[in-house]
Amino acid sequence: MKDRLGRGLRDLRISVTDRCNFRCPYCMPEEVFHGAYRFLPKAEILTFEEIERVARAAVGLGVRKLRLTGGEPLLRTDLPRLVAMLAAIDGVEDLSLTTNGLLLAGYAAALRAAGLRRITVSLDSLDEETFKAMNGRRSGIAPVLAGIEAAERAGLSPLKINCVVKRGVNDGGVVDLARRFRGTGHIVRFIEYMDVGTLNGWRMDDVVPAKEIVARIGAEFPLEPVDPNYPGETANRYRYRDGQGEIGVIASVTEPFCGGCTRARLSCDGRIYTCLFAAIGTDLRGLLRAGAAEAELRDALAGIWGARNDRYSEERTSKTRVEKVEMYHIGG
Numbered sequence: 392m393k394d395r396l397g398r399g400l401r402d403l404r405i406s407v408t409d410r411c412n413f414r415c416p417y418c419m420p421e422e423v424f425h426g427a428y429r430f431l432p433k434a435e436i437l438t439f440e441e442i443e444r445v446a447r448a449a450v451g452l453g454v455r456k457l458r459l460t461g462g463e464p465l466l467r468t469d470l471p472r473l474v475a476m477l478a479a480i481d482g483v484e485d486l487s488l489t490t491n492g493l494l495l496a497g498y499a500a501a502l503r504a505a506g507l508r509r510i511t512v513s514l515d516s517l518d519e520e521t522f523k524a525m526n527g528r529r530s531g532i533a534p535v536l537a538g539i540e541a542a543e544r545a546g547l548s549p550l551k552i553n554c555v556v557k558r559g560v561n562d563g564g565v566v567d568l569a570r571r572f573r574g575t576g577h578i579v580r581f582i583e584y585m586d587v588g589t590l591n592g593w594r595m596d597d598v599v600p601a602k603e604i605v606a607r608i609g610a611e612f613p614l615e616p617v618d619p620n621y622p623g624e625t626a627n628r629y630r631y632r633d634g635q636g637e638i639g640v641i642a643s644v645t646e647p648f649c650g651g652c653t654r655a656r657l658s659c660d661g662r663i664y665t666c667l668f669a670a671i672g673t674d675l676r677g678l679l680r681a682g683a684a685e686a687e688l689r690d691a692l693a694g695i696w697g698a699r700n701d702r703y704s705e706e707r708t709s710k711t712r713v714e715k716v717e718m719y720h721i722g723g
Contacts, residue, residue: 392452392453392693392696392697393697394665394696394697394698394699394700395697395698395699395700396650396699396700396702398623398650398651398652398653398699399453399653400449400452400453400454400653400655400692400696401453401454401455401456401623401653401654402454402455402456402457402458402623402653402654402655403445403446403449403454403456403457403458403654403655403656403657404457404458404460404654404655404656404657404721404722405442405445405446405457405458405459405460405656405657405722406460406461406462406464406656406657406658406659406721406722407436407437407442407459407460407461407462407464407467407470407473407659408436408461408462408463408464408466408467408659409430409431409436409461409462409659409660409719410430410461410462410463410466411424411461411462411463411466411491411719412463412466412491412493412494412529412530413463413491413493413526413527413529413530414526414527414528414529415513415515415525415526415527415555416525416527416557417555417557417584417585417587417593418587418717418719419527419717419719420527421527424719431659431660435660435676436659436660437657437659437660437661437676437679439469439472439473439476440476441661441676441679441680442473442476442477442657443473443476443477443480444679444685444688445657445661445675445679445688445692446477446480446483447480447685448685448688448689448692449655449692450480450481450482450483451482451685451689452689452692452693452696454482454655455482455483455484455485456483456484456485456486456487457477457483457485457486457487458486458487458488458489458722459473459474459477459486459487459488459489460488460489460721460722461489461659461719461722462659462719462722463490463491463493463494464488464489464490465490465493465494465495465498466494470498470502471498471501471502471504471505472505474486474488474502474505474506474507475505475506477506478505478506478507479506485508485509486506486507486508486509487507487508487509487510487511488502488507488509488510488511489510489511489512489513489553489722490510490511490512490513490538491512491513491526491535492512492513492514492534492535492538492539493529493530493534493535493538494538495510495512495535495537495538495539495541495542496534496537496538496540496541497541499538499541499542499544499545499547500541500544500545502545502547503545503546503547507547508547509547509550509551510542510547510550510551511550511551511552511553512535512538512539512542512550512551512552512553513552513553513554513555514532514535514539514552514553514554514568515554515555515561516532516554516561516564516568517532517564517567517568517571518561518564518567519531519532521560521561521564524560524561525555525557525560525561539552539577548576548577549575549576549577549578550577550578551577551578551579551580551639552568552572552577552578552579552580553580553582554568554579554580554581554582555582555584555585556581556582556583556584556599556604557584557597557599558584558596558597558598558599559597562599562604565581565604565607565608566607566608566611568581569608569611569612569638570611570612572636573612573631573635573636574635574636575636576636577636578636578637578638578639579638579639580626580638580639580640580641581601581604581638581639581640581641582640582641582643583598583599583600583601583640583641583642583643583644583645584597584598584599584644585643585644585667586644586668587667587668587717595644598644598645600642600644600645601627601640601641601642601645601646602642602645604640605629605638605640608629608638609629612631612633612635613631613632613633614629614630614631614632614638615629615630615632616628616629617629617630617637622651622653623648623651623652623653624651625641625643625648626639626640626641627639627640627641627642627646643704644704647702647704647705648704649701649702649703649704649705650702650705652666652701654667655692655695655696656672656721656722657675657721658672658716658721660676661674661675661676661677661679662674662675662676663675663692663695664716664721665695665696665699665701666699666701666703667703667721668701668703668704669701669703669716670716671716672716672721673691673695675688675691675692678691
């Protein structure tokens with residue numbers, strides 16, 4: 392199945408909650424998402440059974456990779472049960488989760504036992520004060536590092552470590568982060584600061600281009616480019632020339648990869664979005680709660696994907712200002 396630009400559907404990213412225990416300024420800035428902020432009521436959130444039905448229909452159309460996101464997915468009660476449900480779907484080749492790591496130490500073993508195969512942990516700095524500045528001062532770094540260690544013990548290695556790089560905030564620590572995980576088997580992926588949503592005050596001047604990140608790290612630890620693991624991979628890969636592993640850079644701003652994008656996103660309230668920078672999703676919750684059969688869900692998904700022509704990152708300029716769904720609502 393192809394969209395209007397010839398791109399197939401291979402990946403479904405599933406947001407299980409709009410809530411998060413961090414207040415990262417690039418996603419959920421504290422000044423907006425304060426104590427009085429009203430998140431979605433429980434009745435509007437998809438149940439695990441509803442999520443499983445959408446995932447099963449998507450797999451029937453060619454999806455092979457499922458990723459659980461949020462908000463912070465580990466805030467969703469009994470998440471290992473959902474993992475087990477999704478792992479049991481015939482045709483799922485890769486089932487993973489992205490987390491800020493704060494609660495991971497208490498969940499890693501149960502997630503692995505339920506069938507989770509990979510974990511990505513967001514870690515924007517190894518400096519304590521910078522780390523706190525990047526998460527709204529909700530936590531120090533120790534619990535996240537403990538979560539990474541717990542995931543290692545549970546057999547979820549190698550991990551991917553995601554770092555959103557913002558100029559003047561945490562860009563001075565990219566080499567330290569690369570050094571910390573060099574030789575561990577884990578892959579640090581440095582992500583250009585993106586204009587996801589409309590609330591994070593994004594400016595092009597805040598973006599540290601991927602080429603600059605690679606140059607900084609390469610000056611300390613020589614690097615060489617590596618071919619993608621698969622078509623449509625979001626990260627450009629570089630390995631250390633001495634064989635001590637690799638890093639990735641996700642250059643959505645300076646080197647857009649819309650042409651190879653195979654990802655759809657299911658929001659926690661049951662909407663399908665065909666781009667991270669979309670403004671409007673298509674509701675599936677109504678179909679689910681009206682008792683739609685799997686074939687009806689497949690037809691709905693096929694229609695949504697077949698009409699897709701998104702390529703926002705290729706069209707973006709420094710002056711682009713459009714309303715977009717917030718990242719906490721649909722995951723990364």
